[in-house]
Amino acid sequence: MVIRVVVADDQELVRAGFGMILDAQPDIEVVAEAADGAQAVEAVREHRPDVLLLDVRMPVMDGLEAARRVCADHPGTKVVMLTTFDIDDYVFDALYAGASGFLLKDVRRDDLTHGVRTVASGEALLAPSVTRRLIGEFTARRAGPAGPARPPSRLLQQLTGREAETLRLLARGLSNAEIAAELTVSEHTVKTHVSNLLAKLRLRDRVHAVVFAYESGAVVAGEP
Structure with a gap:
């Protein structure tokens, strides 16, 4: 089974970097990229990916609103928020919206691919090492x-x-x-x-x- 992924981030280098890492995996395919929340929602509607990597802060429509819409309208797509080490307020709201966890933007290559596979398999992506701080x-x-x-x-x-x-x-x-x-x-x-x-x-x-x-x-x- 190939895991279909959409990467949504307003920074082109982040999108390209994540896309390159994920596309190099035999079981993962990046089916679309998005530069803002509205594009992310549209990409999910069009491609029905297994996983959406979604930046918190984006223009046009922020990641929180995009997460709400995707989780409500496309329950088959698992949403993972992209954030910095300093946990963003919006991440907590995204968890309520239905997101399945978060990844740090400076995530290591192996942790990125493992995280996508973990969420696609139905597990949540909440690293034990940061659970105490997050909660x-x-x-x-x-x-x-x-x-x-x-x-x-x-x-x-x-x-x-x-x-x-x-x-x-x-x-x-x-x-x-x-x-x-x-x-x-x-x-x-x-x-x-x-x-x-x-x-x-x-x-x-x-x-x-x-x-x-x-x-x-x-x-x-x-x-x-």
Whole structure:
């Protein structure tokens, strides 16, 4: 199976560089490039790619609005936001819009191709190494005087004990292998737990499971 990709960035060198790296892979094809959000939405409509790499800040239509439209109208296309190391406010909103994660613009060649394959396979692209920072900033920005809105507790009550443990560990930034070691189970079992909890909580992917864990109070930012 060839993974079809659209690259959207207003910097021509970024588009060309990512396109060259991805097209060099036998299982990845860049089917279109876009220089702004409107072009990105149109490219997705025309080509129906598996993955859209989408810059956050672009002219005509920004990446956030483009992500909202693509995620709403083309659920088969996984959206990955392109950002700098200093996490952009818009990335958090993009996660709510349905984006499946983010990549740093200075991503290494191997991490870029691995990220595209990961998202295309249905997994979320939220690197364990940056999960704590992302969620820490996310909760700080979302919290008001009364704190963030909490999803209904009845959804959490549907989880088994192991599924709830898996959710908490996932939210701490652990990979499947690390969760398996923590729970003394196989990675296959962890994948089953993750799949089950996503279905019960009505969540799109692992990224949104992490967000849900913090907003529901299942995990509290700053706790060890």
